[in-house]
Amino acid sequence: MGGAVAAGLGLGFLAVLVIVLWISSPYPDSGPGGALHLAAGLWLLAHGTELVRYDTLSGLPAPVGMTPLLLVALPVLLMRRAARLGSAAEEDDEEVLPAGAVLSAVLCGYLAVGALVTVYAAGGPMSADPISAAWHIPLVAVLAAAGGVWGARGRPLGPLPSWLPGGVRKAAARPRYALALRAGAGGALVLLGGGALVVGASLAWHGAEVQASFLSLTGVWSGRFAVLLLALALIPNAMVWGAAYALGPGFALGAGVTATPLGFPGAPALPRFPLLAALPAEGPGTPLTWAAAGVPVVAGLAVGWFAVRRAREVSYGETALTAALGAVVCGLAMAGLSAASAGPLGSRRLSEFGPVWWTTGVAAFAWTAVLAVPVAVAVHAWRTRPAIGPAVGGADGDAEADGDGVVGVDDRWHDSGVREIRWAALRKAAGALVPDMAGSPPEPPAVPVVAVGPVGPVGPEAGAGAGAGAVVRGRRAVTVVSALDLDLDPGLLAAGAAGPGPVSVPLAPPVVGARVLARRKPPPE
Incomplete structure (x- = not known):
């Protein structure tokens, strides 16, 4: 029902x-x-x-x-x-x-x-x-x-x-196919939007001819309303025709007559209709008609942009393959739309109207593939470029890397008062598990560790005596343990904080803590 x-x-x-x-x-x-x-x-x-x-x-x-x-x-x-x-x-x-x-x-x-x-x-x-x-x-x-x-x-x-083979199901689950569909759909939408722009510009350029064609068809309001409804229903067809025109193959306007940016020989057997009155003038192409080639250029850039994954582990070959698949999807979409928008309007000279589906599809694939693949690789390289941190160290502002190659952050940032707020938030979240060590700015923890020993400047003798629990990084030394004993004597912590060496504490099950780095005071002026 x-x-x-x-x-x-x-x-x-x-x-x-x-x-x-x-x-x-x-x-x-x-x-x-x-x-x-x-x-x-x-x-x-x-x-x-x-x-x-x-x-x-x-x-x-x-x-x-x-x-x-x-x-x-x-x-x-x-x-x-x-x-x-x-x-x-x-x-x-x-x-x-x-x-x-x-x-x-x-x-x-x-x-x-x-x-x-x-x-x-x-x-x-x-x-x-x-x-x-x-x-x-x-x-x-x-x-x-x-x-x-x-x-x-x-x-x-x-x-x-x-019922599908296992290899097909696994291959279809890869992210590249979803990205290729998105990229191809984006390219097809850009082509359709560009086709609408081409048609709209041509209607505005030939406004007088369009108006004369509309008024000459009928003189009653019901007939004009019917013509207007038919023109509105054909607007999506005109968008596809405009996209085919911008891609290069153009569209047929009868047997042996094709309108392309390179020229239009004219079609004397065309029926009188407002949309057909906006056709380009007879003769070879002009720079104004050649400008329609900017539509597939933008479509190729769109396919390349949408084909890039936001992940650093993706290789350049995978990105290029995704962009190429997106170009294939765009070509198939435009071929299907071209076949649906074309058809005969009569016999003999009116037996062919609209773009040829296979030439439009091939042109859409060629334009987008040539532009999308290098654009996708370039965008992927830009998004995965190495991060460059702010300058640290001396007064000249040069960046200074740690011992493991990590670029540090200028210690003057810690003088802005933000470090106390962040340290208080970490202590509140951790409860009583983190000792109160004022003056030690925190750093976002990579592992759940807490510093309990003394820290200070690192030299040749300091690096040798730091012990197994010390982490030496550039000019800093941090003594860390993997866990805290919940029943640790406060006196032991006080003695460790005042003593010359690290404190050995009994291990307990791992708890959430914070890494504490020493603040390196700036050198005196």
Whole structure:
């Protein structure tokens, strides 16, 4: 029932829209039956089904296969909503149906209505091609219903089905594939946005021609409203065409006519329509049309940026491979969109309209791969560059490294009062386990250790007598132990603090403590 209702809602919306335009038209050329047949044809066209128009001036059947991509959103959203409702439980204790059962049930209801609509549209002015309807309607329904079931399950990214080979499941779980999908999707979105920018700029440049074409089609408001709705439904197609134009292959405007940035030979058989009035002028390309090449350049940079992982252990080869896979995803996405946005508008000269899917896909892959791989490697090298700390040591501000090669921090930072606040916070968090040693600035602990012995300047004799518990780093010496005895005598701590050597304390189970470093006083002026 959910699938049947989703199909009925989409068909009813288009039927109401067509009936309203038919009623408001001052010169209707058919009755209500013709309007309903037209609504059924539009519903099939929204699924990508090719329609055939028999009432032509030449008497030859004319196919209509260009699908307005914005019209596809209507059945997709309704079918996705039906699948989500079927996957949700109405009561808290109600059992949720399996995903396969929901998917098959919703598809059965939707495809049953689709078969009836196909048979009904055969008696109208534009009947559906049975072979085209037999695979376009199930394809759209399956993809939309699968998206609805996946969304109702919380959009899980795994695990993959158990019937897949183990090697495939392990390979798909690698982070590179998720990053490649993100990078490819980002590149495709940049191309579509650039295509919209190209189309918008051309519409503004040819504003007078676009306005004249819109006003000359019809003189009544209902006809102009219908033309406006059709132009809005074709805006996503125009975005894909603009992206194909910027990539270089361009788009076909009839048999043997292609518009590219390098030139446009002209197409005298074009129908009068506002979007087609924004085509570039006939003749060779100009620097203004060549500037469209900046769109794929930005897309390649976007793919390279999104293909970089924020991890230092990733190699440069892995980053380059991820960027190349992102370019492949971008090319596949643009090839699919180009195939969906193109189609015939008639016979003979109007049999080819839109970009060629394989040339657009290859061009998108080539542009993004050439730019994304070096950009991704450069961004990865920049993000994993060695950290450079502030200068320490003398008055000249030169950096001074510790004995293990770690760049230290200027001791003047400890004179700002921040060290007392941090040390108090550490003591409060550790309770009574950390002795009160005023004047010893803390450092973020790498291991849970606590200093209990005396510290001081390090020299040749100090490094030799520090003992096993002393850590010598550059000009500092820190005596550490791995744990504290909870029953340690306070007198022992006092004696150790005053004595010349480190204090041996009994070991206890490890506790959370803090590393304490000695403050090296600046040399006298």
